Amino acid sequence: MLAVYVIEIIGTVAFASSGAMIGIRKNMDIFGINVLAITTALGGGLIRDLVLGITPPNMFRDSSYAVVSILTACLLFLLFRLRRELLSGHFVETYEKWMNVMDAIGLGAFTVIGIDTALQKGYKSIFLLLFVGVITGIGGGMIRDIMAGNTPFVFIKHVYACASIAGAVACLIFRLFLGDTLAMIIAAALVVLIRLLAAHYRWNLPRIQ
Amino acid sequence: MLAVYVIEIIGTVAFASSGAMIGIRKNMDIFGINVLAITTALGGGLIRDLVLGITPPNMFRDSSYAVVSILTACLLFLLFRLRRELLSGHFVETYEKWMNVMDAIGLGAFTVIGIDTALQKGYKSIFLLLFVGVITGIGGGMIRDIMAGNTPFVFIKHVYACASIAGAVACLIFRLFLGDTLAMIIAAALVVLIRLLAAHYRWNLPRIQ
Amino acid sequence: MLAVYVIEIIGTVAFASSGAMIGIRKNMDIFGINVLAITTALGGGLIRDLVLGITPPNMFRDSSYAVVSILTACLLFLLFRLRRELLSGHFVETYEKWMNVMDAIGLGAFTVIGIDTALQKGYKSIFLLLFVGVITGIGGGMIRDIMAGNTPFVFIKHVYACASIAGAVACLIFRLFLGDTLAMIIAAALVVLIRLLAAHYRWNLPRIQ
Numbered sequence: 001m002l003a004v005y006v007i008e009i010i011g012t013v014a015f016a017s018s019g020a021m022i023g024i025r026k027n028m029d030i031f032g033i034n035v036l037a038i039t040t041a042l043g044g045g046l047i048r049d050l051v052l053g054i055t056p057p058n059m060f061r062d063s064s065y066a067v068v069s070i071l072t073a074c075l076l077f078l079l080f081r082l083r084r085e086l087l088s089g090h091f092v093e094t095y096e097k098w099m100n101v102m103d104a105i106g107l108g109a110f111t112v113i114g115i116d117t118a119l120q121k122g123y124k125s126i127f128l129l130l131f132v133g134v135i136t137g138i139g140g141g142m143i144r145d146i147m148a149g150n151t152p153f154v155f156i157k158h159v160y161a162c163a164s165i166a167g168a169v170a171c172l173i174f175r176l177f178l179g180d181t182l183a184m185i186i187a188a189a190l191v192v193l194i195r196l197l198a199a200h201y202r203w204n205l206p207r208i209q
Numbered sequence: 210m211l212a213v214y215v216i217e218i219i220g221t222v223a224f225a226s227s228g229a230m231i232g233i234r235k236n237m238d239i240f241g242i243n244v245l246a247i248t249t250a251l252g253g254g255l256i257r258d259l260v261l262g263i264t265p266p267n268m269f270r271d272s273s274y275a276v277v278s279i280l281t282a283c284l285l286f287l288l289f290r291l292r293r294e295l296l297s298g299h300f301v302e303t304y305e306k307w308m309n310v311m312d313a314i315g316l317g318a319f320t321v322i323g324i325d326t327a328l329q330k331g332y333k334s335i336f337l338l339l340f341v342g343v344i345t346g347i348g349g350g351m352i353r354d355i356m357a358g359n360t361p362f363v364f365i366k367h368v369y370a371c372a373s374i375a376g377a378v379a380c381l382i383f384r385l386f387l388g389d390t391l392a393m394i395i396a397a398a399l400v401v402l403i404r405l406l407a408a409h410y411r412w413n414l415p416r417i418q
Numbered sequence: 419m420l421a422v423y424v425i426e427i428i429g430t431v432a433f434a435s436s437g438a439m440i441g442i443r444k445n446m447d448i449f450g451i452n453v454l455a456i457t458t459a460l461g462g463g464l465i466r467d468l469v470l471g472i473t474p475p476n477m478f479r480d481s482s483y484a485v486v487s488i489l490t491a492c493l494l495f496l497l498f499r500l501r502r503e504l505l506s507g508h509f510v511e512t513y514e515k516w517m518n519v520m521d522a523i524g525l526g527a528f529t530v531i532g533i534d535t536a537l538q539k540g541y542k543s544i545f546l547l548l549f550v551g552v553i554t555g556i557g558g559g560m561i562r563d564i565m566a567g568n569t570p571f572v573f574i575k576h577v578y579a580c581a582s583i584a585g586a587v588a589c590l591i592f593r594l595f596l597g598d599t600l601a602m603i604i605a606a607a608l609v610v611l612i613r614l615l616a617a618h619y620r621w622n623l624p625r626i627q
Contacts, residue, residue: 023573029623031580032573046469051255053264055471060546080626087626128269142356147560149569151358155232155241162240205238208289208296260464262473337478351565360567364441364450371449414447417498417505 004184008113009068011106016041016069018103019144020076024087026148030077036144037073038066044139048114048132052121100199101192104163108191111137111164112171112184126172133168134161137191159198159205167191213393217322218277220315225250225278227312228353229285233296235357239286245353246282247275253348257323257341261330309408310401313372317400320346320373321380321393335381342377343370346400368407368414376400422602426531427486429524434459434487436521437562438494442505444566448495454562455491456484462557466532466550470539518617519610522581526609529555529582530589530602544590551586552579555609577616577623585609 019040023033042059049057059065080087114136115129123129138154138161145152154161171187178186197203228249232242251268258266268274289296323345324338332338347363347370354361363370380396387395406412437458441451460477467475477483498505532554533547541547556572556579563570572579589605596604615621 024626026573027625027627028573029625031623035572035579050259050468051265051269053262053471056469056541056543056546060469060543060549063543063545066545077624077626081624084626123265125265125269125272127272127275128265131269146355146564147570152356154244155235155237161244205240206286206290207236207238208233208286208293209236259468260474260478262471332474334474334478334481336481336484337474340478355564361565363453364444364446370453414449415495415499416445416447417442417495417502418445 004109004113004181007105007109007185007188008065010102011109012041012065012068013072014099014102014106015110015140016072017076017099018141019069020073021099022144022148022150023073024076024080030074033077034070034073036148038069039147040140040144041065041069041072042140043143044110044114044136044141045117047139047143048117048136051132051135052118052123054117054121058117101196104192104195104199105188107137107160107164107195108167108188110140111167111191112188115168115171116180116184129172130165130168133171134164137161137164137167157199159194159203162205163191163194163198166194213318213322213390216314216318216394216397217274219311220318221250221274221277222281223308223311223315224319224349225281226285226308227350228278229282230308231353231357231359232282233285233289239283242286243279243282245357247278248356249349249353250274250278250281251349252352253319253323253345253350254326256348256352257326257345260341260344261327261332263326263330267326310405313401313404313408314397316346316369316373316404317376317397319349320376320400321397324377324380325389325393338381339374339377342380343373346370346373346376366408368403368412371414372400372403372407375403422527422531422599425523425527425603425606426483428520429527430459430483430486431490432517432520432524433528433558434490435494435517436559437487438491439517440562440566440568441491442494442498448492451495452488452491454566456487457565458558458562459483459487459490460558461561462528462532462554462559463535465557465561466535466554469550469553470536470541472535472539476535519614522610522613522617523606525555525578525582525613526585526606528558529585529609530606533586533589534598534602547590548583548586551589552582555579555582555585575617577612577621580623581609581612581616584612 016037019036019038020033023036028036042065045059046057049055086092111133115133117136118129118132142152142154167187167190170190171183174183174186225246228245228247229242232245237245251274254268255266258264295301320342324342326345327338327341351361351363376396376399379399380392383392383395434455437454437456438451441454446454460483463477464475467473504510529551533551535554536547536550560570560572585605585608588608589601592601592604
C-alpha cells in the first residue's frame, strides 16, 4: 500500500497547489490561500465520507493530508512573496504544465481511493461506487471554484471528469481479475493517461454549438 | 403508491430537464449538461438524506432516478444538437411553458415525498418535517444555480418556495384526517395550483422597494 | 450555562441580521431575506453536525434558534419597509457598527459552542475540535455569501477567521486549567477582542502584492 500512499500524497500536493494558486491570483491573504488549498485537497474526500456515513470524516483521523496541504500553500505563498516577478514570467507557464501532470495524478489517485474507501465499508452498489470515486476525484475542485466565484472547472477543462469516470469503471473491472492494489494503480494510471492525452490533443466532448 | 411513483418520475424528468436546459444555454458539453440534470433532480433528496442521517442516500438504493435524469439530459442534447434552430424559435417558448407545469409537479411531488421519507424514519418534529419537505423540493434547483453561477431561482421566481412551504404544511394537516397517500396527492396538487396561479398572475412577495 | 445561552442568542440575532441585511440590500423578497437570515445563523452548526454525525442536526432539536432568526429577519424587514429612508441615511452606518460588535460576539460564541458540541460527543482529536469550532463560527456566513453570489467575506474581512482560530486554540488550552463554562466565556471574549481590534486598526494578513 506504500505506492498508493505515495500517489495520494502527490495528489494532495497537486490539488492543494491548484487551490493555493487560485487564491494567489485573486490576491487573497495567506488565510484565504490556505482555505482554498485545504478545500481543494480534502473537499472531495469530505463529501465522499458524508455520503458514505463515515463520521467524523477520514480527514480528521489522519491529519497528515491537512498538514501537507497547509505546507504546500505556505511554501507557494513564500515563493511568490519573495520572488514576485515569477508570477508574471515564464516560470508560471512551466509551473502550470507540471501542475497539470500532478493534478492528473491526483485525479487518478483520488478516484481509485474513493472507490476503495466505499468497498472497505462494505458497499456493493456499482452506481454508488462510481459516484464516490468520481466525487472524491472532482469534488474538491468544484467546491474550490464555487468558493472562489469561478465556473467549476469540470464544465470547462478538456475531458476532465470523464477521465475520472473511465478510471472508476476500469478500477471496478480490473478488480475482478487483478489484486486490489494492482487494479488501483493501473486504473489511476489510465486516468492520468486519458487526462494528459485530452489536454495535449485538446479533446472536447460534444456541445450543441 | 403507484400514483406517487408516477408523479415522482414526472418531477424527476422536469427537474432534470430544467438543469439540462441551463447547461445547454451556457453551451456546456454533454457531461456538464448531465451533471446539472442529475444535480437538479437528485440534489434535494441528497441534502434531505444527509440531514436525516440516511447513508448512503436513497439515490444510491434506487438508481432509476439517476437513469431517468441521464436519459432526459441526453434526449434534450440530441434534440437541440440535431435541430439547432429550435433553440432560438417559438419552440423554446412552448417548451418552457410545459416545463413550468412539470416543474410545479416536481416541486409538489418532491415536497410531499421529503416529508414522507422523514416520517418513515420515525421523525416527529414539525420543524424538521417542514424543513426536509421544502429542502427536497427546492434544494436541487439551488445547487444547480450555484454551480452554474446564477442567483438561486428561489430568490427570484414568483412564490416558488412558498408554494412548497404551503404544501408541506397542508400535507401534515391532511395526514391527520386522510389516508397517507391521499394526503400526499392533495398536498402536491395544492403546490402545483399555487405555483401555476403565482406564475400566471405574477404574484410577488413583498419587498422593501 | 445561562451565560452561554445568552451569548448564543445574541450571536444568532447578529448572524441572522447580517444575512437579512444582504437580502434587503439585494432587494430580495421577504422569503429570500428569511432564507439568508436562517442560513447565516444556523448554517455553521448544520455543517458541524453533519461532520460530527449528529442527525438530525441540533437545529431541529431546539427550534428556538430558527424562531429567533425568523423574528430578526421579519423585524428588520418591517423596519426598513416602514422607514425606507433609514436605508440610505446615517442610521445604517450606526447600525452596521453595532452589528459588527454583535457579529464578533456571535463569532466567539459559535466557535466555543462548536468545540463544546464535539467534546460532548466524546471526540478528542485536536484538529477535529479546532475545525468544528471554526466551521461553526464562519460556516453560516460562507454559505450566505455563496448563495447571495458574493465573494465569501472570510476572504476579505480583516482577520476574521483568524480570530475564530485563535479563540478555538485558547478554548482548548483554557479548558486544561479552568472550568468548562469559564474557559468558553474567556475564549469567546478573546475572539471578540481580536476581531474588534482588527476591525478598528484594520489589521490585515500578508498578501503577495
